[in-house]
Amino acid sequence: MSGYEPKAVERKWQRVWAEERTWEVANPGQPGHDASKPKAYVLEMLPYPSGEPHVGHLKCYAVGDAIAHFRRRGGFEVIHPMGYDSFGLPAENNAIKTGEPPRVATERSIASFRRQFEEWGISIDWSRELATHTPEYYRWTQWIFLRLFERGLAYRTEAPVQWCPKDATVLANEQVVDGRCERCGTEVIQRKLEQWFFRITDYADRLLADFELLESWPEHVITMQRNWIGRSEGAEVVFRCEEADLDFPVFTTRPDTLFGATFFVLAPEHPDLERLVAGTPAEGPVREYVNRVARSSAEERGAEDREKTGVPLGRSVLNPVNGKSIPIFVADYVLMEYGTGAIMAVPGHDARDYEFAQAFDLPVERVIEGEDPEAAPDARGLPYPGDGQMTNSGRFDGRHNREAYEEIVTWLESEGRGRPAVNYRLRDWLVSRQRYWGAPIPVVYCAQCGADGAPAIVPVPDEQLPIELPEIEDYAPQGKSPLAAAEDWVATECPRCGGPARRETDTMDTFVDSSWYFIRYLDPRNTEAPWDRAAAAHWLPVDQYIGGVEHAILHLMYARFFTKALADVGELEVQEPFANLFTQGMITRDGAKMSKSKGNVVSPGDYVERYGADTARTYVCFMGPPERGGDWADEGVEGVNRFLSRLWRLCGEVEERTGPGGTGPGGSGPGDPPAAPEGAARELVAKAHWAIDKATRDFQRGFQFNTAIAAVMELVNDAYRLKDGLYGEAAGAAAVRFAAATAASLIFPFAPHLGSEVYQRLTGERVWEQPWPVADPELLASDTVTLVVQVNGKLRDRIEAPAEAPREELLALARRSEKVVRHIDGKELVKEVVVPGKLVNLVVR
RNA sequence: GCCGGAGUGGCGGAAUCGGCAUACGCGAUCGACUCAAAAUCGAUUGCCCGAAAGGGCUUGUGGGUUCGAAUCCCACCUCCGGCACCA
Numbered sequence: 001m002s003g004y005e006p007k008a009v010e011r012k013w014q015r016v017w018a019e020e021r022t023w024e025v026a027n028p029g030q031p032g033h034d035a036s037k038p039k040a041y042v043l044e045m046l047p048y049p050s051g052e053p054h055v056g057h058l059k060c061y062a063v064g065d066a067i068a069h070f071r072r073r074g075g076f077e078v079i080h081p082m083g084y085d086s087f088g089l090p091a092e093n094n095a096i097k098t099g100e101p102p103r104v105a106t107e108r109s110i111a112s113f114r115r116q117f118e119e120w121g122i123s124i125d126w127s128r129e130l131a132t133h134t135p136e137y138y139r140w141t142q143w144i145f146l147r148l149f150e151r152g153l154a155y156r157t158e159a160p161v162q163w164c165p166k167d168a169t170v171l172a173n174e175q176v177v178d179g180r181c182e183r184c185g186t187e188v189i190q191r192k193l194e195q196w197f198f199r200i201t202d203y204a205d206r207l208l209a210d211f212e213l214l215e216s217w218p219e220h221v222i223t224m225q226r227n228w229i230g231r232s233e234g235a236e237v238v239f240r241c242e243e244a245d246l247d248f249p250v251f252t253t254r255p256d257t258l259f260g261a262t263f264f265v266l267a268p269e270h271p272d273l274e275r276l277v278a279g280t281p282a283e284g285p286v287r288e289y290v291n292r293v294a295r296s297s298a299e300e301r302g303a304e305d306r307e308k309t310g311v312p313l314g315r316s317v318l319n320p321v322n323g324k325s326i327p328i329f330v331a332d333y334v335l336m337e338y339g340t341g342a343i344m345a346v347p348g349h350d351a352r353d354y355e356f357a358q359a360f361d362l363p364v365e366r367v368i369e370g371e372d373p374e375a376a377p378d379a380r381g382l383p384y385p386g387d388g389q390m391t392n393s394g395r396f397d398g399r400h401n402r403e404a405y406e407e408i409v410t411w412l413e414s415e416g417r418g419r420p421a422v423n424y425r426l427r428d429w430l431v432s433r434q435r436y437w438g439a440p441i442p443v444v445y446c447a448q449c450g451a452d453g454a455p456a457i458v459p460v461p462d463e464q465l466p467i468e469l470p471e472i473e474d475y476a477p478q479g480k481s482p483l484a485a486a487e488d489w490v491a492t493e494c495p496r497c498g499g500p501a502r503r504e505t506d507t508m509d510t511f512v513d514s515s516w517y518f519i520r521y522l523d524p525r526n527t528e529a530p531w532d533r534a535a536a537a538h539w540l541p542v543d544q545y546i547g548g549v550e551h552a553i554l555h556l557m558y559a560r561f562f563t564k565a566l567a568d569v570g571e572l573e574v575q576e577p578f579a580n581l582f583t584q585g586m587i588t589r590d591g592a593k594m595s596k597s598k599g600n601v602v603s604p605g606d607y608v609e610r611y612g613a614d615t616a617r618t619y620v621c622f623m624g625p626p627e628r629g630g631d632w633a634d635e636g637v638e639g640v641n642r643f644l645s646r647l648w649r650l651c652g653e654v655e656e657r658t659g660p661g662g663t664g665p666g667g668s669g670p671g672d673p674p675a676a677p678e679g680a681a682r683e684l685v686a687k688a689h690w691a692i693d694k695a696t697r698d699f700q701r702g703f704q705f706n707t708a709i710a711a712v713m714e715l716v717n718d719a720y721r722l723k724d725g726l727y728g729e730a731a732g733a734a735a736v737r738f739a740a741a742t743a744a745s746l747i748f749p750f751a752p753h754l755g756s757e758v759y760q761r762l763t764g765e766r767v768w769e770q771p772w773p774v775a776d777p778e779l780l781a782s783d784t785v786t787l788v789v790q791v792n793g794k795l796r797d798r799i800e801a802p803a804e805a806p807r808e809e810l811l812a813l814a815r816r817s818e819k820v821v822r823h824i825d826g827k828e829l830v831k832e833v834v835v836p837g838k839l840v841n842l843v844v845r
Numbered sequence: 846g847c848c849g850g851a852g853u854g855g856c857g858g859a860a861u862c863g864g865c866a867u868a869c870g871c872g873a874u875c876g877a878c879u880c881a882a883a884a885u886c887g888a889u890u891g892c893c894c895g896a897a898a899g900g901g902c903u904u905g906u907g908g909g910u911u912c913g914a915a916u917c918c919c920a921c922c923u924c925c926g927g928c929a930c931c932a
Binding site: 003219220223224226227228230232234250251252253254265301306308331332333334335337338339342343344345346350351352353355423424425549552553622623624625628629630631633635636638639640642643645646649697698701704706707709710711712713714717720721786788790792793794795798830831832833835838839841842843 | 846847848849850851856857858859860861864865868869870871872884885886887911912913914925926927928929930931932
């Protein structure tokens with residue numbers, strides 16, 4: 001066995017795994033299914049295939065694969081599939097630029113991803129591979145759309161939506177970041193358009209409540225989703241405008257401050273504005289203001305510290321609690337998207353309303369006693385957002401606001417002027433896109449079936465699915481989907497009346513595709529149904545999901561919504577898709593996010609080529625705790641490569657000095673530890689058991705791979721330190737062989753090729769077929785311990801002491817120490833603290 | 846502003862229950878091997894004083910609890926992430 005040449009070794013084992021289909025698992029009832037084992041579904045987020053995989057992919061799949069291997073050897077039947085999220089804008093934008101059809105570029109990229117995953121040696125069940133852009137897959141995406149449509153969970157309506165002018169498509173709220181398109185960074189504009197939505201808001205409460213059902217998710221991901229859903233409890237209160245004969249409901253979380261409402265504000269987009277000011281002197285100024293707001297960007301409007309602007313309407317509403325008439329304004333600090341697009345303004349107890357009142361010289365009234373010394377610019381200590389005794393509030397005066405809260409709402413309800421209400425920040429999920437490279441929405445528009453001049457929306461029957469994407473020439477969007485140009489495809493027959501109809505030309509957001517792929521893996525070749533229910537019931541939920549934290553809201557929330565909706569439709573038996581979630585941190589280079597423009601992109605392929613996949617994989621797991629980010633350092637890669645080479649050479653030396661590993665079965669065969677080791681042999685065998693124990697606990701405790709790998713490094717270091725004194729006798733040689741085989745076994749989840757090779761050479765066995773090793777508690781314990789002796793809490797000496805020594809003996813040992821004597825001599829001993837097996841602390845004065 | 850997370854050697858990081866701070870890796874220095882270099886093997890490596898023995902200091906800052914604090918409590922500072930005119 002010569003020097004460590006990863007290429008040949010890695011290819012050798014990859015061929016074995018491919019030929020023997022080592023990582024394939026069968027569904028219950030199929031041949032090859034092992035019903036004796038508990039199942040474990042280990043899944044990494046599927047990649048979006050664009051270009052080549054980057055280091056983020058390497059880390060995600062290296063981490064996931066380590067978990068999959070650990071679970072397999074822990075006795076689980078592990079399903080570990082792979083697929084591609086292959087619809088989406090980048091491929092289409094590339095098509096617009098180059099004329100190359102998106103399918104061609106996408107499939108080329110998929111081939112490249114698949115090749116690299118194989119080169120990395122990821123243990124994937126390739127029989128379950130899928131790609132979301134294939135008709136075999138999106139047929140069922142469309143099928144699910146129809147189930148949601150039947151239930152009223154998919155609907156089409158006109159609404160103000162976020163439009164990206166560059167990508168010429170609408171975006172989901174979640175895809176707008178700081179007023180800009182998440183993908184291309186272009187400022188989005190608001191447009192009023194007919195679009196398709198999924199009614200995710202119906203599930204807001206369940207999405208919140210069912211965090212309870214999750215086993216282990218990072219707390220911050222749950223918090224982010226909770227904030228995104230943004231549930232607030234309060235009341236809806238109706239303010240009446242007599243002059244215009246209009247009722248204005250508002251949402252408030254503070255009905256206890258109703259008596260302090262001194263004005264009223266509508267959002268510039270409020271539909272009743274026009275009616276309120278038509279033919280009045282305010283008409284001109286209001287229209288001008290609304291237009292100015294409409295022209296301003298979301299970014300400008302949302303800017304912090306922005307001065308409050310607005311225009312009075314010259315109209316007023318009645319405060320339902322005291323009948324006071326208060327003026328109406330239009331102002332852009334009120335958002336049409338939240339609540340009812342109208343607010344009651346309580347400047348005495350709300351900072352924003354206070355600012356507006358200052359700018360427009362409006363009265364500020366106190367209705368809650370108390371003050372906030374920091375936040376209050378006003379001499380009276382207003383605005384005061386806190387709690388306290390009510391005042392200026394009619395019959396509620398003197399009551400504590402929290403106590404009176406419900407009573408006020410009940411009273412309003414009895415008057416017909418209000419009711420308890422809950423509001424969410426979450427909006428319905430806008431799923432239609434005016435783009436080509438996505439799953440067509442399976443409905444047609446039929447004028448004949450329609451009424452009042454509006455065509456009817458007719459769903460395509462299941463048996464006509466999939467509605468396949470037509471081939472087209474020009475992928476550039478022109479404000480409507482490029483599909484609209486495929487006239488032959490658009491013109492169709494109404495499945496209901498048989499008359500002429502036109503197909504929907506929008507396609508679905510790619511997040512729809514990725515909201516259910518983890519179920520399709522369970523039965524990926526089914527042509528009769530999206531999945532077999534028994535198969536889904538067996539494998540779901542995903543036991544361990546792994547991916548980037550950037551999907552904390554979008555993908556993870558959509559997938560949760562889909563799972564619940566599909567359970568409601570009767571297709572699934574679980575309420576939550578992912579029982580445990582692990583989010584890996586991002587790898588940076590020179591402290592910066594990798595990007596082509598910065599020229600700091602690390603290509604995994606280069607490192608796999610130079611050092612081998614095992615080194616690259618082990619390195620990304622060794623950089624630091626995998627949930628945290630880390631900076632890529634070439635020196636670190638070399639350090640890991642050095643360690644793997646050391647293990648490799650140790651294996652070669654063991655073979656040379658003690659003969660080749662047998663091919664016999666286990667038992668007391670090669671690679672087993674000596675029966676009763678003594679001295680250095682015992683020390684090394686004990687170290688191996690320590691490493692087993694440490695690595696096992698690190699795996700179980702949140703995947704602390706960096707310290708698990710460090711433990712194996714320590715084992716190899718000790719083997720190097722001790723080996724030359726051990727080869728001479730049989731027990732010593734067996735100890736070295738056992739140490740090296742154990743290191744191979746423990747490193748296998750990270751470096752599967754080297755782990756397999758070394759383990760086989762030393763033991764004749766296939767490491768992945770061996771159960772995960774178990775540490776022998778007897779070898780973990782040692783006869784003596786290092787007793788730490790402190791004087792007044794300061795370390796003064798370390799003494800070897802019998803592990804089981806009683807308190808008195810430890811104290812005697814401590815007091816006898818010269819180094820200790822020096823510090824206690826001539827002083828009064830005040831206290832003696834003894835922690836058996838660990839430490840003695842002598843307190844003197 | 847609100848909600849999370851984190852501050853430990855020259856660097857990445859470890860210390861899992863309040864008990865040896867700095868495991869492991871990188872880097873650096875020295876030695877062995879070599880004609881030489883690389884590779885490899887071995888030793889040293891928190892800071893300060895000291896020739897040494899030894900002593901003092903050290904986990905963002907300041908205080909507290911405790912025989913004992915990186916770890917618990919209080920106040921503050923800095924950095925990172927998320928949300929942000931959400932009524």
